[in-house]
Amino acid sequence: MSLKQLIETGKFIVTAEVAPIKGTDTTELLEVAELLRGKIDAANVTDQQSSMMRLGSMVTSHLLKEKGLEPVFQMTCRDRNRIALQSDLLSASVLGIENVLALTGDVPSLGDHPQAKPVFDLDSVQLLWVISRLNAGYDMVGNELKGKTNFFPGAAVNPGADTEASFEMQIIKMEKKINNGARFFQTQAIYDVNLFAKFMKRVERFKVPVLAGVIPLKSAGMAKFMNKNVAGILVPDELIKKMTTAEDKTQTGIQIAADLIKNLKDICQGVHIMAIGWEKKVPQILAAAGL
Amino acid sequence: MKTITETKPLAEIMKLLEKHKRIHLIGCGTCATTCHTGGKAEVLAMKEQLKAAGKEVTGWMVVPTTCDPLTKYALKEESEAVAAADAILVMTCGFGVQTVAAYSDKPVYPGLDTMFIGWEQSPGRFIEICIQCGQCVLGLTTGICPVTRCAKGMLCGPCGGAREGKCEQQPEHDCVWVLIYERLKKLGMLDKLTDFVPPKDYSRMKIPRTAEVALP
Numbered sequence: 236m237s238l239k240q241l242i243e244t245g246k247f248i249v250t251a252e253v254a255p256i257k258g259t260d261t262t263e264l265l266e267v268a269e270l271l272r273g274k275i276d277a278a279n280v281t282d283q284q285s286s287m288m289r290l291g292s293m294v295t296s297h298l299l300k301e302k303g304l305e306p307v308f309q310m311t312c313r314d315r316n317r318i319a320l321q322s323d324l325l326s327a328s329v330l331g332i333e334n335v336l337a338l339t340g341d342v343p344s345l346g347d348h349p350q351a352k353p354v355f356d357l358d359s360v361q362l363l364w365v366i367s368r369l370n371a372g373y374d375m376v377g378n379e380l381k382g383k384t385n386f387f388p389g390a391a392v393n394p395g396a397d398t399e400a401s402f403e404m405q406i407i408k409m410e411k412k413i414n415n416g417a418r419f420f421q422t423q424a425i426y427d428v429n430l431f432a433k434f435m436k437r438v439e440r441f442k443v444p445v446l447a448g449v450i451p452l453k454s455a456g457m458a459k460f461m462n463k464n465v466a467g468i469l470v471p472d473e474l475i476k477k478m479t480t481a482e483d484k485t486q487t488g489i490q491i492a493a494d495l496i497k498n499l500k501d502i503c504q505g506v507h508i509m510a511i512g513w514e515k516k517v518p519q520i521l522a523a524a525g526l
Numbered sequence: 527m528k529t530i531t532e533t534k535p536l537a538e539i540m541k542l543l544e545k546h547k548r549i550h551l552i553g554c555g556t557c558a559t560t561c562h563t564g565g566k567a568e569v570l571a572m573k574e575q576l577k578a579a580g581k582e583v584t585g586w587m588v589v590p591t592t593c594d595p596l597t598k599y600a601l602k603e604e605s606e607a608v609a610a611a612d613a614i615l616v617m618t619c620g621f622g623v624q625t626v627a628a629y630s631d632k633p634v635y636p637g638l639d640t641m642f643i644g645w646e647q648s649p650g651r652f653i654e655i656c657i658q659c660g661q662c663v664l665g666l667t668t669g670i671c672p673v674t675r676c677a678k679g680m681l682c683g684p685c686g687g688a689r690e691g692k693c694e695q696q697p698e699h700d701c702v703w704v705l706i707y708e709r710l711k712k713l714g715m716l717d718k719l720t721d722f723v724p725p726k727d728y729s730r731m732k733i734p735r736t737a738e739v740a741l742p
């Protein structure tokens with residue numbers, strides 16, 4: 236079943252992130268696909284994540300699809316102007332890719348090619364608008380397409396914005412994304428379920444499915460690093476303590492993620508697991524969460 | 527408002543001047559002087575560095591405003607020293623360098639990197655607040671430019687990455703969308719944030735841009 240159909244059934248959705256490799260050896264990527272097939276509802280394929288040059292997200296999405304894993308093609312506005320974005324959307328459509336996650340993307344200076352010229356011809360909201368146009372059979376300037384796309388567009392939201400201004404604008408922007416075609420949301424990693432529940436209350440009226448981000452902790456150091464460096468992520472002290480004192484850190488990290496998923500189950504429509512190197516452990520996390 | 531410049535690394539300047547022995551130096555009395563990159567002091571320091579590297583400096587001058595057409599007359603007055611040189615090193619913004627090139631048959635090289643048109647945020651600290659995009663959207667925000675001051679030039683609101691009001695992508699800067707929110711809130715105009723902003727017309731930035739201005 237497609238992600239759209241699955242979401243429509245009201246089932247608790249599980250998506251997981253798969254990062255394209257740096258290079259052309261797809262062996263491990265295909266192993267991950269094999270392992271995840273049947274265990275998750277869709278796999279998000281990142282687009283030059285953190286501005287690191289890698290294999291393309293469209294080709295990787297296509298490979299996953301061939302392996303029987305439903306892809307969510309992530310698309311950022313960092314590297315392509317509006318001509319290339321639209322063209323890639325047409326190409327993805329021809330390859331049978333249905334789900335697109337529209338993102339603005341990070342600036343190149345954060346990645347491994349900091350000298351690159353950033354594009355940002357469009358932003359995420361405008362990209363969603365463009366996808367809706369293509370779905371309606373027109374390009375963004377109104378030319379009719381011979382054959383239209385049939386995308387199921389999604390978007391990102393950060394429920395952990397730390398100031399009133401940032402938080403309120405996330406909600407305003409979420410609504411703009413919905414008005415421009417976003418049909419589901421995936422969030423930044425959630426560690427504080429109560430705080431997230433408050434966010435979900437605020438956005439309840441939108442009636443759009445939200446998949447809560449889950450990043451399994453690998454160490455206390457990783458948690459501290461994210462607290463310091465990643466906006467919207469706040470790992471509570473209690474979890475950091477758990478990781479510090481854990482004898483088997485891997486098992487503890489998996490258990491924490493599983494517990495989070497269990498708690499999130501009653502609050503939102505699904506989870507989005509960003510395993511960052513632990514892709515092969517996703518089935519274990521899901522089993523521990525009883526999914 | 528002024529054109530902000532930075533001095534090029536000396537090694538790069540030496541590479542540019544590799545094939546030339548006799549050099550004439552030109553600075554600018556306006557922006558490059560206030561940036562301490564092309565005023566009298568910097569021109570004289572460059573003269574010493576060139577001499578130390580075995581070059582001969584045939585002369586130097588600091589033109590009052592090098593981007594002005596009057597530079598033509600400054601070059602005329604200095605013609606003897608310029609004629610004696612194999613090349614001119616111009617320590618001004620790109621505008622000044624090209625003005626000198628327009629009025630001189632000598633090879634002209636830039637001694638500075640031209641950065642941006644800067645606004646003095648606090649004494650001595652300049653920030654870029656307008657990239658002259660040709661389709662001003664300040665009406666959306668009532669006076670703060672996201673095209674220039676958001677790291678991603680986002681028109682439809684922030685990325686959600688700000689931490690304590692600072693930009694996720696460039697933490698030395700405020701998240702401009704937080705500034706915009708606070709301004710609109712103060713003005714009771716937060717409803718402006720809900721509008722969809724269509725993609726910008728970047729053809730307005732198609733270079734080189736020209737304008738016909740009526741003469742008096």
Ligand code: SF4
Nearest residue numbers: 656657659662663671
């Ligand atoms: S939108 Fe910004 S960059 Fe464009 S003209 Fe206005 S102030 Fe300048």
Ligand code: SF4
Nearest residue numbers: 676684685693694701
């Ligand atoms: S943090 Fe603010 S200024 Fe920085 S990229 Fe995001 S929206 Fe733009």
